[in-house]
Amino acid sequence: MEVLNVPTMAEYAAKGETPEILFWVGCAGSFDDRAKKVTRALVKILNHANVKFAVLGTEESCTGDPAKRAGNEFLFQMQAMSNIAVLNGYEVKKIVTGCPHCFNTLKNEYPSLGGNYEVMHHTQLLQDLLNTGRIKIEGGSFKGKKITFHDPCYLGRGNDVYEAPREVMLNLEAELEEMKRSKAKGLCCGAGGAQMFKEAEKGNKEINVERVEEALALNPDVIAVGCPFCNTMITDGVKHFNKEQTVKVLDVAELIAQAKGL
Amino acid sequence: MIAGIIFILLVSAGVVMFTINVKKVSRNINLGKDLDRKDQAQVRWKTMARVALGQSKMVSRPAAAILHIFVYVGFVIINIEVIDMFVDGIFGTHRFLSFTGGLYSFLIASFEILGFLVTFGCAAFLIRRNILRLKRFTSNDLNGWPRTDANAILISEILIMSAFFVMNAADASLFKMGSHHYTVSFANPVSQFIMPLFAGMNEGSLIFIERFSWWFHIVGIIGFLNYLPYSKHFHILLAFPNVYYSNLNKPGQFTNLESVSNEVKAMLDPSFTPPPADPDKPMRFGAKDVKDLSWKQLLDAYTCTECGRCTSSCPANITGKLLSPRKIMMSTRDRLTEVGKNIDLNGEFKDDGKALLGNYITAEELWACTSCNACVQECPVNIDPLSIITDMRRFLVMEESAAPAALNGMFSNIENNGAPWQFGQADRLNWSKE
Incomplete structure (x- = not known):
């Protein structure tokens, strides 16, 4: 696979320069095979748009989100305070995340611990790049395809960001159709609150199956997501219904990268 | 006459x-713990006018x-x-x-x-x-x-x-x-x-x-x-103050426990001296009983009119799990009423060997939550069941070390290698070269 241009904060600091924005990759984006593809797609877009970005690389560590949702406030604050020390050390002002959980934690829960940054979810950055003309899309491979967007809880309800991913996808000239439970009424994929890292409690159905059933009822070509955990859950749900050949689960960043042929 | x-x-x-x-x-x-909800009076009045008086969340x-x-x-x-x-x-x-x-x-x-x-x-x-x-x-x-x-x-x-x-x-x-x-x-x-x-x-x-x-x-x-x-x-009376004292932060933002901050700061920085503990208030991380919750969470419990919009939108409940956010609120009120009767009877609270956690709300309910905020979004009077669930999870994890085994594994991964999975921090940038 091609080697991407991914500068680190340390490299920038060594040159005495500061990047426009820090790309907070997140644990899933760094280690999960599916999420790594999203990370690479986003980096290709950033490079294509000539965004001066950097990552922390090996200096990045979990934001503490799953620990916090699970109730381990100690571990969360340990992570938060050491991350803040690193971020403040580099005098970071602006952060884009590839994950709504990192986004929510950095944006809302770091300030009172001493970490104040302007934090964007990657769909917001994409919206910004499209609005300012730094990336342009004309048609592309998703033209006329039916796409439905699954709202990540920590982007939508958690932070009232509903329009950014939708506005980005408008550029695809695709047919965007909403599920009945969307935006503020969106149904969780089942991974939040640290559920990603444990077995579900006893019930009569898996949450991702309930959600994917709703999405598949629209006969979409693509179920779009904006979160690595949703991506896993929805992908598993699509497999549960043996639909993986006909229905793709793609992150909004991948949609844009693919539409641009990146 | x-x-x-x-x-x-x-x-x-x-x-x-x-x-x-x-x-x-x-x-x-x-009986609940202190919580400052007196800030931003103008926003609070407006929220009350819109949500309580104007019934804006009912229309869904x-x-x-x-x-x-x-x-x-x-x-x-x-x-x-x-x-x-x-x-x-x-x-x-x-x-x-x-x-x-x-x-x-x-x-x-x-x-x-x-x-x-x-x-x-x-x-x-x-x-x-x-x-x-x-x-x-x-x-x-x-x-x-x-x-x-x-x-x-x-x-x-x-x-x-x-x-x-x-x-x-x-x-x-x-x-x-x-x-x-x-x-x-x-x-x-x-x-x-x-x-x-x-x-x-x-x-x-x-x-x-x-x-x-x-x-x-x-x-x-x-x-x-x-x-x-x-x-x-x-609820016909309490809806108004309850909405006035709503959480005005983004729903995704959970509270940062100050008691924990002091301990963590002391660990990371040996020169940091934590403020002296109040001997009248024994420190407890998270909530085991109603007195560990904030007064707002207790007001929430009295305000709940059991309409069940929260539960009917809860992904855990929809898929047959034990959790019901409405029941979390009802249990909180039931326990609080019981504690109140205990005080009426004895002049002060006499330990009855019971607690909200265990006798009223089980760990299984708490661990079914995805923290998706649907219950919070749905409530027409801005009740926040999620904050109670979180506080009780905190007690389970930090006071009792009673998290499900898989979560304990996740915790130690974060502690040891800075990620919830077993991947080394040194490999964090490998994706760029694959």
Whole structure:
């Protein structure tokens, strides 16, 4: 696979320069095979748009989100305070995340611990790049395809960001159709609150199956997501219904990268 | 004269009893931990106007919203009639407010139309609960007293309204008859349809019916008022302060525990001296019992009217898990009421060997939550069940080390290698070269 241009904060600091924005990759984006593809797609877009970005690389560590949702406030604050020390050390002002959980934690829960940054979810950055003309899309491979967007809880309800991913996808000239439970009424994929890292409690159905059933009822070509955990859950749900050949689960960043042929 | 004295005694007793019970509820709520919700007064007033007064979050379910607005608006406006009845009750006047002339007739006509809508709304609510059996009203959460409570409220409201109609019908019949005391003419668009039932009745019977209905209506109102503190129907009063003191932060933001910050700072920075602990308040991380929750979380519990919108939108509940956010609120109130009774009995709280966690709410419920905020979003009066779930998870994890094994694995991964999975931090940038 091609080697991407991914500068680190340390490299920038060594040159005495500061990047426009820090790309907070997140644990899933760094280690999960599916999420790594999203990370690479986003980096290709950033490079294509000539965004001066950097990552922390090996200096990045979990934001503490799953620990916090699970109730381990100690571990969360340990992570938060050491991350803040690193971020403040580099005098970071602006952060884009590839994950709504990192986004929510950095944006809302770091300030009172001493970490104040302007934090964007990657769909917001994409919206910004499209609005300012730094990336342009004309048609592309998703033209006329039916796409439905699954709202990540920590982007939508958690932070009232509903329009950014939708506005980005408008550029695809695709047919965007909403599920009945969307935006503020969106149904969780089942991974939040640290559920990603444990077995579900006893019930009569898996949450991702309930959600994917709703999405598949629209006969979409693509179920779009904006979160690595949703991506896993929805992908598993699509497999549960043996639909993986006909229905793709793609992150909004991948949609844009693919539409641009990146 | 005697009627006046009885009336005054009755009303006074009602008001005194209500005050005593409200004070008890207020004491119970104040058992909760401090929390500053006095900031941003302007935003708070606006939120209250929009969400509580304006019912803005009700509209997401239009049928319930319309029926509820009938009952809500009717209830608020018809209570102007109570002024009339109070003055009449004390001074023996007849329809005191009638000095307003044409306006009075208009008011009574409006009350009757609103009263009809209230009755219609309550009847429709009874049908939804007992005949259509909507899922959120038939679930196990409501077994026993809560279901009885709901029906009792609706039937009481119908009875109180019916008394109002019967009273007006009897009054209008007496006026038509030229009865000595009944000298006020008013428009009665609804109760006129009851009047044919009274045709041929003598004056004495009509006066009895009119008086009986009058007393039934006013005693009903006082009784209803005193029922509120025991009932889910308390929401008609508490919705307003509860929305005023809403969490104004983004729902995704969880609180950062200050007690933890002090410990973590001390660990990371040896020169940091944590503020001295308050010996009166033993430190506990998270919540085991109601006293570990904040006063706002306890106010939430008293405000909940058990509509179940939270539970019907909860992904865990939808897929058959034990968790029901409504039940979290109901359990919190039940336990708080129990603690309150314990204090009433013993002068101060005497350990009863019980706690909210364990006796009322189980770990299985707590671990089913995805923290998706759907319950918080749905609540028409800005109750936050998620914050209670989180605080109880904190207790389980930090005080009892009782997290599910898989989560303990995740914790140690984060601690050891900075990611919830077993991948080394040194490999964090490998994706760029793959």
